[in-house]
Amino acid sequence: xxxxxxGFFQTWSAYTISPALPDLTTTFQLExxxxxxxxxYKDGTADVTTTMGPDYAISVIRVKTAEFDxxxxxxxxxxxxxxxxxxYQAIYRGATPxxxxxxxxxxxxxxxxxxxxxxxISLAGSYGTTAFKVKVNFTGCQATKH
Numbered sequence: 001x002x003x004x005x006x007g008f009f010q011t012w013s014a015y016t017i018s019p020a021l022p023d024l025t026t027t028f029q030l031e032x033x034x035x036x037x038x039x040x041y042k043d044g045t046a047d048v049t050t051t052m053g054p055d056y057a058i059s060v061i062r063v064k065t066a067e068f069d070x071x072x073x074x075x076x077x078x079x080x081x082x083x084x085x086x087x088y089q090a091i092y093r094g095a096t097p098x099x100x101x102x103x104x105x106x107x108x109x110x111x112x113x114x115x116x117x118x119x120x121i122s123l124a125g126s127y128g129t130t131a132f133k134v135k136v137n138f139t140g141c142q143a144t145k146h
Contacts, residue, residue, distance in 0.1 A: 015085040
């Protein structure tokens with residue numbers, strides 16, 4: 001459960017708190033593919049490819065190393081202040097089939113002090129050959145602005 005929650009918040013924060021794009025000092029390649037844009041760069045030993053539409057909404061992020069290959073396909077909903085991650089599909093492949101994970105995540109939000117935070121996340125998929133389905137609810141949450 002801890003791994004599932006931390007994995008969710010790592011993914012969620014990349015689309016809601018900090019940009020899921022390379023740091024400004026990172027060398028990257030930008031190419032136009034049809035009506036989309038593709039950014040490719042290295043992050044340590046990982047090859048990262050990000051595809052986004054003409055509205056700059058990310059449609060796919062792929063991260064590949066010698067030991068790991070992952071693809072995340074986020075979906076967004078339009079809110080008054082921009083785009084908000086509403087769901088994503090993820091495929092993770094490790095060194096062995098037992099490490100394979102397929103994941104579908106949906107996110108319902110609550111407003112806390114004018115900010116959007118997850119209220120319920122639904123996770124369904126498989127880890128290796130084991131299927132799972134989990135709902136996590138967040139209640140009594142507070143936000144402190146700095």
